Amino acid sequence: MGKVVAVTGNEAVANALRQADPDVCSLYPITPQTDIVQRFSSFVANGQVQTELLNAESEHSAMSAAIGAAAGGGRVITATSSQGLALMWEMLHIASGMNLPIIMPLVNRALSAPLNIHGDHSDGMGARDTGWIQLWSENAQEAYDNTIMSFRIGEHTDIRLPIMVCMDGFIVSHSIARMEYLEDDEVKKFIGPYQKVNPLLDLEHPKSFGPLILTDLYHEYKRLQHEIMGRVKNVVLQVSDEFGKLSGRKYGLFESYRLEDAEIALVILNSAAGTSKDVVDELRDKGIKAGLLKPRLFRPFPYVEVGQALKHLKAVCVMDRADSFGGYGPMFMEISSAMYQADGEGRKPKLINKIYGLGGRDYMPHDARKVLLELNEIAKGAPVGAVKEYIGVRE
Amino acid sequence: METRELLKWSAQVKLREKSKQEVRFEHGHRMCAGCGAPTVVKMVLMATEYPVVVSNATGCLEVSTCIQDYTAWKTPWIHTAFENAAATLSGVETMYRALLKKGKMPENVKFIAFGGDGGTYDIGLQSLSGAMERGHDMLYVCYDNGAYMNTGIQRSSATPLGADTTTSPAGSANPAGKLQVRKDLTRIMGAHGIYAAQASPSHWLDLMTKVKKAHQIKGAKFINIIAPCNRGWRTATDNSIELSRLAVETCYWPLYEIEDGKLKVTVVPEEKKPADMFFKPQGRFKHLYSPGNEGMLQRIQAEIDRTWERLLKESEQAC
């Protein structure tokens, strides 16, 4: 079995990419992701992978080149953060519309302006409608595991979709944590060889990629894309199950923490979920029935399963590390949708939304405690004040 | 036979042989009648032995040659967006090298990107510069019709001085049309230390020779080819070749190449014709012949003369 190490999230992800040994890596530096492509470049320079490196002159070109390379017919990786993802925006839709499995760690970082290099989820949430699969990771271990699984998921012949693996900038990307690596040959065997589907570089059968599609067919192509996205959930479960057998680490569509008999719960992504779990335990010790749900697969969003997992609760707070100005937080909108559709036998939890941790603002146990105690009051019948509220902010 | 006649004769023989080979660009495409761009593509592909992989920037050529199930391309072809034909192809070429290294591809596959002047001089300049600097083994061909023709004739940085376009219209406050001279992209590409050339479909042998030469050079190459657009130039449908010839003969579009940093003029017109011969037949310059615009015409001629003399001087020095 694997080797226990103390590494940063970036190092863990870079090693997962090394173990996958992709054909092409197109790259462009951006904080806090740079460390990944830097490490990967040294793997190339030292002959630890057979990958061809492409040092693009922008993220837009890095994604364009990744698309060209993936269309060519081979395994492709890149990585980005924040402004880089924003610059790629146009090409993200093209990667998914062309059904090209590109693997991209996204080290979550705030968006300008004002300029900020620290972790929040504005970048990833902004890309939720691009047709990419999104897996979110709490810590270095999850980021590593998700990166390995992402090759199997994205390249699966039922779907063939690009996939971003998200982890929190600095908090996870640059903090050293204990985790466990799988052996190189185990990963190689698990991921398997790349399977080509309609490769552009098939010289005997020239194909055209990227036609003009007008009103008479565009709608049908999008319907097909919707269909393919609908297959992702099962692929994720199947791959996660297989990965569990290999690693002993279990992954589903989301993580439920002390949720079954809970009355109140937080829904929270990534690293802040770890802090929150500690506080859930603390309140449980005091007799408060608290729980937590940490989404993993955010696109496609498992509405039915999440609805089922939360419907018995009395009050839920959806924590968003991103804001949709003029709207509720992006995660809150998903949970609201899930709950509206959920079969709650006429009873549904009260929902509130807190915006926390923007631009890397610390999220502390006392933040989680305050929110959970507020939920406890709501569960007991206290009225809901503001539905959406900033926390951890100087008033 | 005189040398010129002999050259013509040998060219004819070559053409006859060429006509027996398959052109990997099929009819049934939907470019406008008389468009210069498909002729440019055809000539470039005639000078390119298969296998070749093509990428295309969004634009007239792209939207007209691959619609739904109908593709005019008989080569692997990829279009992703407007500003990134070079970046996209650089990715394909990199994948090719990765697979070649593993013995999964044959040797000597060529790569060509086609982009219009908007997609090349303007929005795609960064992507092009990046790909050329990285030295991908690819040829970038710009078919330059001097404006954003696909969206309806808007000025680009390739639009000639004085041209009336829908975003540089000649009007009562500004009777001159476009007030700026063209960006000299061929030289900018030459400054990347790569093979860079300028060609015209009227001088097809020169064009094909440059394409062949480019393919023999390992690394990045750039050829800028004039491609008359009768819709945007406001001319008849039958004179794309004649206008491209006049562009060369007036020295508006000089034919030259830059190799190893040395510039060489490849076609010196027997007699340098006045700029009017290229400008006057085109509706986009009609306003320049109205009273009050004499200064613009002089400026245009002076600009052409200055550029041409500089090219000749550099070309002579290089010899």
Place this chain on the structure above:
Amino acid sequence: MKKWTELVPGAVVLEAGSSARFKTGSWRTFRPVWLQENCIQCLMCWLYCPDMAVKVVDGKMTGFDYDYCKGCGVCAKECPGKQGKKAIVMEPEGK
């Protein structure tokens, strides 16, 4: 028209040169007419035709492919002809 279930994912066009199934000849308002007696077989018409609509067999011009010719007239304009007489002339369609 195709249903969504019949589409290739990623909108990849699998058949090279399939545009040949799309006839552009109906665009024409003028048609080129070949006068063989004036033809010197220089192949300039074939070379300059933007629509690959000049039929060449064994290196010789044999006529036009009216399924694709859009009638632009480039061939007629560029035709050098024989002793000042063009081998290609444009005539109004339907004449």
